[in-house]
Amino acid sequence: MNTLNIYIVEDEPLIVSTIETALLKQGYKVVGDAEDVVTAIKEIRTLQPDLILIDIQLEGNQDGIDLALELDRSQLPYIFLTSQTDPETVERVKQTHPLGYIVKPFTEAGLQSNIELAWHNHESKNTRFIILKSDGRQHKINENSILYLKAFDNYCYVYTASKTYLVPHTLKHMSEQLHKDIFIKTHRSYWVNLNHIDSVGINELVLKTEPIPISASHKSLVMSKLKSK
Template identity: 55%
Template sequence: MSKLNIYIVEDDPIIAITIETALKKQGYSICGNADNFEEAIAEIKQHTPDLVLVDIQLDGEKDGVDLAECLDKLEMPYLYLTSQTDPHTIKRVKETRPLGYIVKPFTENGLRTNIEIAWNNYKNDEEYLTFSANNEYYKIRQSQILYLKAFDNYCYVMTTEREYLVPKTLKHLETQLNCGKFIKTHRSYIVNLLKIDALRTDSLLINDFEIPVSNSKKTKLKQLLQGK
């Protein structure tokens, strides 16, 4: 836990300093902090912290829930820093995917405990895809995968950051994937359900890339998307 790299998003400078001091005392690393959406998202993309602490009330037009929605798309784990909020904000919060909530005011021990429990649960729940490519071994989070594409006896593994050409068949890699989060839409494609941007008549879109959908898969895919 001591090497966990944390980014703080908090609009109250005194609270931000208190959090940073407390976390450093516990052996955590702080890679930055911000009090507004724009600065926070830019620096988070640059520093790629392990965990983000997100205050709901921020300076500027966009708040912590707006930031959380972006972090969900980036598959970046985060915890909310919260005080009592209005029903509309709570409704928006429920539509995001935080690891948990740290309620203000908090103690140093409470802060540490919330972070440790949330991070432990996150790591235990995380699933990976492992493979060798170009004489190197890779272990990537399944949540990072956009889709897999068959290529003869090889397979492309596509993520938001890069593509991997793996000397294994699509069928071989499929055995490692969480069947509740991935679906084979075509004999040559397996997609991450959470990454689908749009569903068309005979295809779907992920990051502006069009992927075919077989007739036999349409009904099941629609059912899974409605329930995701």
């Protein structure tokens, strides 16, 4: 399993430390933590973690279920990690869509197995593939692995992190196969995977170390999409 970037929302520093130690031992990366909903939302938008662990009882006027409802609207994956199992809390939890519900106290093995199972199920439901014809062969490509597409006359280049494919179809034709929640047109010759954008400049954006042009007519929509992810 690839290393997951995990964000922790928990208002007890000792528990945060315990969770972080367990996650690091299991090979995960902890990108940050917060003890209240306002801070969590702000940092999650900036850090874009793969997965969020949420305690239900938090500092402030809002609790973990309020945060979960916000994450549901943004379609961000999360797991509840809490000691609250009373009927009222469970009824409120039913309004949300977590990947899992881990009850404290937990063991390191239990934490790892719950995260792995929840993430596996999440990826199984959200993985889409497209079929590319290139070099006389059919290739089944995980859509998430595509960095960007670039027009080349009546052909199209499809770039992944490991390989480039020259496809005998136009960029317009290929873009019609893409999931529009993930990909966006940044220029008349480019479609880009939003999940791989590292930064946006005045007239270009960067995917890893690859600069991609962004036209003025598309920039506002790109920024809006990035903010909503």
